[in-house]
Amino acid sequence: MTKSNSVVIIGGGHNGLICASYLAKAGHSVEVLEARDTVGGGASTAAFAEGYRTSGLAHVLYGLNAKVCKDLKLNIVNPSFTQPVDTISLQRDGDHLTLGRDEVSANSLSVKDLEAYRRFKKEFRGYAKALQPLMMNTPPRLKDMDKKDKLTLAKLGWSLRFGLGTNSMREFLRVGGINIYDVLNEVFDSPALKGAISVDAVLGQHMGPRTPNTVLTYLQRLWGETQTVQSIPIGGMGKVSAMLETTAVEAGVTIRIGAKVAKILVENGRTQGVLLQSGERVDADIVVSNADAKTTFIDLVGAPQLDAMFCHRVNSVRQNGDVAKLHFALNELPAFNGLPTQQLAQRLIIAPDMRYVEHAFNHSKYGEFSENPVLEMTIPSVSDSSLAPAGHHVMSVSATFAPYHLKEDWQQDSRDAFVQRVTETIEQYAPGFSASLVAFQLLTPVDIEDQYNITGGHWHHGELSIDQSFMMRPVHGAAQYQTPIDGLYLCGAAAHPGGGITGVPGHNAAQRILAMGDM
Amino acid sequence: MPTQTDSHPATDFREVLQPSPFQTRIDEQCLVQEWMSWNGYKTARVFDTLASEYFAVRSTCSVMDLTPMEKYRITGPDAMAFLNRLVTRDISALKPRRVTYVIWCNDEGKVLDDGTIFHLSEGDYRLCSQHHQLDWLLLSSLGFDVNIEQETHNIAALAVQGPTSCSVLTAAGVTGVERLKPFDIGYSTLNGIDVMVSRTGFTGDLGYEVWADPTKALAVWDAIFAVKEQGLFDIRPIGLGALDMVRIEAGFIMPGDDFNTAETAVRADRDRSPFELGLAWLVSFKKPYFTGKKALLAESKMLTGRRLVRLSVEGNKTPTDAFLYDSKGGSRIGTIKSCVWSPILKMNVSLADVEFVKGKPPENIWAEIYYQKELEWRATWAKCTMSTKPFWSHPRSSITPPNKF
Numbered sequence: 001m002t003k004s005n006s007v008v009i010i011g012g013g014h015n016g017l018i019c020a021s022y023l024a025k026a027g028h029s030v031e032v033l034e035a036r037d038t039v040g041g042g043a044s045t046a047a048f049a050e051g052y053r054t055s056g057l058a059h060v061l062y063g064l065n066a067k068v069c070k071d072l073k074l075n076i077v078n079p080s081f082t083q084p085v086d087t088i089s090l091q092r093d094g095d096h097l098t099l100g101r102d103e104v105s106a107n108s109l110s111v112k113d114l115e116a117y118r119r120f121k122k123e124f125r126g127y128a129k130a131l132q133p134l135m136m137n138t139p140p141r142l143k144d145m146d147k148k149d150k151l152t153l154a155k156l157g158w159s160l161r162f163g164l165g166t167n168s169m170r171e172f173l174r175v176g177g178i179n180i181y182d183v184l185n186e187v188f189d190s191p192a193l194k195g196a197i198s199v200d201a202v203l204g205q206h207m208g209p210r211t212p213n214t215v216l217t218y219l220q221r222l223w224g225e226t227q228t229v230q231s232i233p234i235g236g237m238g239k240v241s242a243m244l245e246t247t248a249v250e251a252g253v254t255i256r257i258g259a260k261v262a263k264i265l266v267e268n269g270r271t272q273g274v275l276l277q278s279g280e281r282v283d284a285d286i287v288v289s290n291a292d293a294k295t296t297f298i299d300l301v302g303a304p305q306l307d308a309m310f311c312h313r314v315n316s317v318r319q320n321g322d323v324a325k326l327h328f329a330l331n332e333l334p335a336f337n338g339l340p341t342q343q344l345a346q347r348l349i350i351a352p353d354m355r356y357v358e359h360a361f362n363h364s365k366y367g368e369f370s371e372n373p374v375l376e377m378t379i380p381s382v383s384d385s386s387l388a389p390a391g392h393h394v395m396s397v398s399a400t401f402a403p404y405h406l407k408e409d410w411q412q413d414s415r416d417a418f419v420q421r422v423t424e425t426i427e428q429y430a431p432g433f434s435a436s437l438v439a440f441q442l443l444t445p446v447d448i449e450d451q452y453n454i455t456g457g458h459w460h461h462g463e464l465s466i467d468q469s470f471m472m473r474p475v476h477g478a479a480q481y482q483t484p485i486d487g488l489y490l491c492g493a494a495a496h497p498g499g500g501i502t503g504v505p506g507h508n509a510a511q512r513i514l515a516m517g518d519m
Numbered sequence: 520m521p522t523q524t525d526s527h528p529a530t531d532f533r534e535v536l537q538p539s540p541f542q543t544r545i546d547e548q549c550l551v552q553e554w555m556s557w558n559g560y561k562t563a564r565v566f567d568t569l570a571s572e573y574f575a576v577r578s579t580c581s582v583m584d585l586t587p588m589e590k591y592r593i594t595g596p597d598a599m600a601f602l603n604r605l606v607t608r609d610i611s612a613l614k615p616r617r618v619t620y621v622i623w624c625n626d627e628g629k630v631l632d633d634g635t636i637f638h639l640s641e642g643d644y645r646l647c648s649q650h651h652q653l654d655w656l657l658l659s660s661l662g663f664d665v666n667i668e669q670e671t672h673n674i675a676a677l678a679v680q681g682p683t684s685c686s687v688l689t690a691a692g693v694t695g696v697e698r699l700k701p702f703d704i705g706y707s708t709l710n711g712i713d714v715m716v717s718r719t720g721f722t723g724d725l726g727y728e729v730w731a732d733p734t735k736a737l738a739v740w741d742a743i744f745a746v747k748e749q750g751l752f753d754i755r756p757i758g759l760g761a762l763d764m765v766r767i768e769a770g771f772i773m774p775g776d777d778f779n780t781a782e783t784a785v786r787a788d789r790d791r792s793p794f795e796l797g798l799a800w801l802v803s804f805k806k807p808y809f810t811g812k813k814a815l816l817a818e819s820k821m822l823t824g825r826r827l828v829r830l831s832v833e834g835n836k837t838p839t840d841a842f843l844y845d846s847k848g849g850s851r852i853g854t855i856k857s858c859v860w861s862p863i864l865k866m867n868v869s870l871a872d873v874e875f876v877k878g879k880p881p882e883n884i885w886a887e888i889y890y891q892k893e894l895e896w897r898a899t900w901a902k903c904t905m906s907t908k909p910f911w912s913h914p915r916s917s918i919t920p921p922n923k924f
Contacts, residue, residue, distance in 0.1 A: 269813060303662025304604050307626035308810040312658045477626075484813060 007513075008033060008274055008282055010261045010300070011290030011453070011492065013041025015506030017244040017253075019288055019491040021072055022510030024251035032253055033274065033282070035260035035453055038238070039245050041290070042452060042459075043501050045238025045387075049439035052329040053387045054394040055237040057443070057452065057459075058501050059378050060085070060347050062231075063224020064240070067136065068503040072247050081239065082231035083383050085346045089196035090429045092352070094338020097196055101225060104193060113190050120187050121222075127172045128223040130159045135223060135497045135504060138480050138512050139471040148515070177466065180218050181209040181354055191353035199351045199374060203400060204459035204499070206322045208361030209354045213465045220464055224500065230347065235384045240501065260453075264289070264300040264488060271487040274300075288509060290492035292454055292461035293317050293474035297483070299455070306484055313475040317468060317494075320404035321445030321457035322364050326397040326422055329439040333379070333393055334430040345382040350375040350425060360401055367407035369418045373399045373425055392438065397422065404445035404456055415442055460499025461492060470496060481505075481512040489513055536561035539586045540675040540736035544744075548756050555759060558651070558671070560587035563758035570862065572761035576722050577863050579753040580683045582743060583762060585676035585728060586736075589634075589651055592670045593644040597663040600807075602636060602644060605659050607793055607815070609806035613638045616704040618719050622793055622801050623655075628814030629781035629790035630798075631655060632774050635719060637704060645670070649774045655782075659810065675736035679743065680726030683752050685921040688716065688727060690746045696727065697920035710742035721762060723769025725915045752924070767859045768868060770829050770909035772796060777827055777856040777870050792818055796827045822878030827856070829906040832867040832886050835860070836899055841886040843871060847900045852881055861910065868910040871903070880905055 007023050009016045012034030024030045038044055042057035064076060076082055089097040097106040104117040133155035140149035160169055175183050180201040184194040198209040201218035208214075224230075233239040245255065263275040264287055273283040289296040293314050297303075303311040333344060351357050351374045360370035381393040388394045399422050408414050419442055426433045445457030454461060462468050471479045474494040481489050481496075491509035493499035537560050539545065545563055553564045562584065566572060575581035593602060603610050606621040613619050615638050622633045634648035646656075656667050679688060688696045693707045699718040706715055712735045720726035731739045747754040766773065774780045777796075784790035792815065793802050802815055832838045837860050843853035858869035873881065884903040889896055915922060 269808070269816075298662065304600065305808050307813070308604070308655070308659035308661075309626045311661050315661055 005029065005285040006283070007031070007286040007288060008284035009288045009290060009491065010264075010274065010296075011035070011041060012039035012245075012255060012257070013290050013492065014043045014241055014244055014501055014503055015492045015509075016041075016288070016290035017241070017248045018068055018072065018503040018506035019290070019510045020253040021244070021248045021251045022507065023288075023513065024248065024253045026510075026514050028286075030253045031282070031284075032248065032255045033259040033261055033276070034255065034257045036451075037257050038241075039255060039257065040238055040241025042454075043237040043241045045236030048327040048441035049329045051389045052327070052392070052394050052439065053236065054327050054380055054396045055233075055378075057325055057448065058237050059232070059380070059396040059398070060230060060376070061228070061233055061237070061240065061501055062221070063227050063500050063502045065136075065503045065507065066227045068507050069228070071507075072244075074243060074247065076233075076240065076243070077228060077231075080234065081243075082233050083345060084229045084231045087196065087230070087347045087349060088339070088343060089192060089349050089351060090336055090339070091192055092337065092428060096336075096339055097192055098346075099196055101229070106192070109190055109193060113188050113193055116187050117193070123168065123171070124219065124222055125226055126164060126168060127176075128219045129226050130163050130172065131156070131219065131223065132226075133159050134470060136508065138508060139473070139496045141480060142471060175215050177212060178215055179210050179212050180214040181358070183215055184209070184354065191355075195351040195353035195357060196349060198354045198357050199349050199376070202357060202361065203374070203376060203398065204323055205463055205465075206318065206320065206364065206401075206403070207463070207465075208358040210358055211361075216466060216469070217464050220498065220500075224502065227502070232345070232347070232378055232380060232383065234380075236380055236387065237501070261300060263302070264296070264485070266301060266305045266485055266488075269486055271485050286487050286489065286513065288489045288491045288513065290506075291494070292319060292456070292458070292492065293478065293490070293494045294319065294455040295453065296490065296494070297478075301485060301488070310475070310477050310484060313477065317462050317474050318465070319456040319458040319462040319494075321448060321454075321459060322403050323398050323400045323459060324369075324402035324418065324445065325443040325448070326399055326419065327441040327443075328395040328397065328437060329388065330393045330395060330433075330436045331391070331438050332436045333382070334395065334426070334433045334436065336430045344379050348375075348377040348379075350377075350429060364401035364403040367403055367405055369402045369406065369414075369421065370400070371421065373401065373422055375399050375422065375425060377426070397426075402444055404449070404458075406444075410444045410446050415444065418442065418444075458499075459493075461494035462498070464498045469498070473498065481509040482516070539584050540733035541584045541586065541677070541740050543737060544740045545584060545756065549758075553758070553760075557587040557759065558589060562587060563756070564760045565758045566756050569760050569764070572755055572757035573764050573862060575753070575755035575757055576681050576724055576761060576765050578682065579755070580679065580681040580687045581722075581755055581757040581761070582740075583678040583680070583757050585678050586671075586674070586733070588671070588676065589648045590669070590671045590674055591646045591648070591653065591656060592668045593646055593656075593665060594642065594668075595663075595665040596642075597665045598642050598644050601660060601663040601665040602646070603806060604663070604809050605656070606636070607802040607809060607811065609803040610636055611806065615639070615641050618702040618704060618717055620801070622796075622798055624793065624811030624815070625781045626810060626814065627781070627790070628792050628811035628818055629784070630774065630778065630793060630796060631781050633772070637717065639704065639715075650780060650782075673733065675731050675733040675739070677729045677739065677743070678720055678722075678726060679729055680720045680722045680724055682725055682915055682922070683924045684726050686924045687743065687746050687752050687754060688729070690749070690751065691742050693729075699727070700919045701917050710738055712738055712742075714739065721769075721771055722765040723771065723909060723911050723916060724765065724913065725921050763857070764859045764861070765911075767857050767870060768861050768864065768909070768911035770870070770911075772827065772870060773857065778872070791827070794818055794823060795825055823875050825853075825872060825874045826880070828871055828873050828880065829908075829910060830855070830869045830871045830873075830884065830886075830903040831906055831910065832858070832869055832888075832901045832903050834867065834888075834899070834901045836888045836890045836901065837867055838869060838886045838888045838901065841888050843873060843903065844885045844887060845881050846883055847885050849885070852884070855886065864910055866910075867901075
């Protein structure tokens with residue numbers, strides 16, 4: 001440790017904590033400023049009714065990066081810490097589909113579909129793996145490339161061409177830009193199976209299965225599978241953040257909660273630190289923002305400090321959320337038709353077929369919430385009874401589509417109506433569910449924006465679409481974790497490769513900052 | 520078949536030029552019917568002869584319709600801050616009733632357009648530009664509490680330029696003209712009509728611009744030309760042809776003619792920075808951030824690769840679109856962008872895009888000029904000389920009060 005420059009990280013979400021840990025380990029003095037009263041951001045465990053706690057936003061862990069876990073010695077694959085889960089796609093007739101990493105099972109599925117699933121997952125995981133050199137590196141610039149940019153592009157090219165081989169690369173090029181609807185129709189017969197897989201391509205996005213680009217979003221999700229098993233943290237997602245917090249503190253990071261940043265201070269094109277809402281000024285050589293692009297540039301830096309077209313690009317980022325989060329307090333476990341109780345710890349989804357998912361999406365295109373929403377449910381109290389009073393349970397639901405801009409606004413009537421749509425949907429699969437409700441909480445994208453300081457309330461701080469990915473994420477001009485302001489960096493989901501509890505943006509940003517020799 | 524009875528056949532399939540509020544008078548006086556489009560307006564290139572219009576600017580008094588010039592009204596609490604972030608020059612010290620010449624750039628520090636900012640009254644600005652800029656202005660307004668309104672069609676304007684212009688306006692009844700210093704704004708009446716008069720222009724000569732409500736346009740025109748009826752002064756309407764001659768003499772650049780504006784440039788090296796246009800004096804790095812500052816700061820640390828320069832060209836052959844070489848038959852180093860045979864200077868003057876060598880202008884510049892003699896093309900070489908000053912300037916353009924005639 002020969003040098004120690006001061007770094008301020010805005011936002012103690014998981015990427016902020018991971019970036020902080022790397023920088024602190026490299027010998028820098030790092031302070032994380034978190035606006036909320038706990039770290040973790042979207043990865044938290046919070047009370048939503050007296051005696052009931054559950055994961056705040058993210059509730060399924062599917063892609064925490066293997067290298068990050070290794071580097072920071074995060075022992076998450078551990079039966080006392082996480083419970084590996086399969087995905088169960090609920091069917092009204094009780095013949096539920098269980099989708100594992102390589103196998104799918106259900107009475108109704110043909111031998112052809114069972115075999116197709118194996119081949120499909122292997123093939124597509126191969127594509128996802130081929131993107132690895134791009135995912136774990138700073139996206140290469142297209143102009144004024146340095147050696148590293150060229151190396152990243154060369155590695156990516158090599159990995160796509162020789163890692164995949166001729167036939168797979170050709171197929172990858174064919175499907176890479178199209179939609180999951182067409183691809184799944186080519187591969188599978190079972191509408192239920194196709195519906196279930198399509199959820200992983202659209203959940204968190206303003207996209208339906210027929211939207212071009214949904215193969216790419218599916219690959220991003222699958223990339224997580226190449227890193228770690230899908231699991232639910234015992235005790236909620238806050239456990240993961242608590243572990244990251246401990247790691248960061250042990251690395252020497254200072255963490256301040258309740259410290260909301262009001263302004264990023266800039267002088268002569270270089271950041272000087274931040275100004276807190278309390279009026280306190282925190283000087284720093286380097287400021288790293290874990291916030292989304294609009295919050296970082298338009299709100300905190302301010303358009304007058306930046307070029308006009310750059311601001312326009314930032315302002316045009318599509319980052320309006322389309323997923324609502326619901327938390328239900330239940331006085332008994334829900335009884336899903338034909339689902340054994342021991343399966344309630346799995347990740348449960350309601351998406352009976354792709355048309356159902358597409359129709360659900362249609363509503364959001366016109367500023368309405370889905371009449372028949374797509375649901376992803378977990379019941380974390382099954383594996384950790386401390387989350388609810390004795391005998392009671394909590395259910396955590398991601399419900400899509402619920403657009404940020406609702407035609408009628410998210411006023412009380414709309415909120416009640418949406419909650420009713422969700423409970424009625426669950427009721428169809430688990431009769432008696434509504435009667436077991438003790439309390440609930442609804443977080444619309446607008447609530448998520450307010451409570452989690454994410455403009456638009458988008459899971460990924462911006463759609464994971466091709467035009468907002470790689471060297472264009474969040475926008476051209478800020479896609480290498482650097483920004484137009486010297487000394488200001490991005491480390492969150494707004495940056496490449498995007499959202500999800502992966503830790504990759506935090507990792508990549510730290511590597512970039514250390515490589516810049518800026519400090 | 521639809522019949523042509525509608526006097527405003529704007530929905531016709533033909534391209535229709537918009538009439539100016541002065542159109543009735545312009546149509547009456549435009550003897551040669553030589554029309555062109557200026558921002559969609561029907562504008563005269565020549566009224567009678569180019570020579571008489573040119574000498575009206577340099578020897579007597581010329582009147583030109585300025586209405587088609589793009590005009591934007593900028594108001595609101597952040598009007599000044601917005602404009603200062605837009606343009607490269609520091610306009611924070613621009614006082615009310617003053618005008619300044621500005622350019623503005625895109626993020627890459629390449630010039631989008633030039634124009635003038637009129638500080639009409641405290642916090643109330645008018646931006647005039649060569650090309651349409653509303654979309655860029657709106658796009659640039661993110662983060663500013665500012666109101667932007669296009670008022671091109673809401674203001675009628677006449678440029679009254681030439682050595683006798685002050686005397687003409689005074690004779691027409693405008694008061695206080697003689698007190699206006701260059702780039703000053705005054706308010707007065709003309710024939711009972713409220714007018715704004717600014718001592719601004721694009722001729723390099725003594726001159727004023729008169730701004731009024733379009734419904735009063737004809738009365739303003741008539742009041743000025745009534746002075747001619749008194750027999751004291753010659754006053755001539757001029758077209759864009761004569762204007763182009765005098766602006767080249769004065770060394771004023773025309774975006775779109777002398778360089779590709781950044782918005783229209785397709786090829787990577789076809790746009791130009793202020794430094795490449797010889798407009799470094801318009802760039803202030805001391806003021807708060809403005810669009811393009813980062814790029815321009817980086818460019819300012821590098822050697823100049825090329826520059827738009829003023830070139831006088833020997834001989835009497837006009838070097839229209841001529842290529843420039845470092846010696847007779849040598850390597851190509853540039854192109855003439857605008858040129859004119861200057862009747863008053865008796866020489867060819869031009870604006871030319873020239874490649875620099877290691878940050879310095881080339882020592883020798885030769886133009887290869889193609890010209891016709893009785894429908895036969897010939898080529899000749901002419902030596903060119905760079906000029907750091909405008910070819911034409913005269914003390915009368917800046918002294919206050921101007922000389923009386």
